[in-house]
Amino acid sequence: MMGWYGSGMTGGLWVFMGLFWIVLIAAIIWLVVRLLPSGARTGAKPVAAAGWVSPQLPSPLEVLDGRLARGEIDLETYQAHRAALVAARGGK
Numbered sequence: 670m671m672g673w674y675g676s677g678m679t680g681g682l683w684v685f686m687g688l689f690w691i692v693l694i695a696a697i698i699w700l701v702v703r704l705l706p707s708g709a710r711t712g713a714k715p716v717a718a719a720g721w722v723s724p725q726l727p728s729p730l731e732v733l734d735g736r737l738a739r740g741e742i743d744l745e746t747y748q749a750h751r752a753a754l755v756a757a758r759g760g761k
Contacts, residue, residue, distance in 0.1 A: 729754050
């Protein structure tokens with residue numbers, strides 16, 4: 670009866686096969702997590718849900734008003750920049 674004795678997998682091969690499958694499954698999970706979009710990693714803003722409104726970016730005039738209020742620019746600079754912004758918008 671040749672062929673039956675010693676033809677099975679030894680203990681070392683079982684360990685190698687087990688480690689192979691663990692590494693393969695971990696790599697697949699890592700790739701799936703890595704490829705799926707995530708707001709925390711990408712810096713994406715959350716989608717507006719019912720009853721929740723995402724914050725809007727301030728308009729250029731609001732930014733300019735804030736700079737004047739904080740004292741970053743003087744009144745003359747403020748007036749010149751405001752006039753330029755209004756003119757760029759077509760006087761709106």
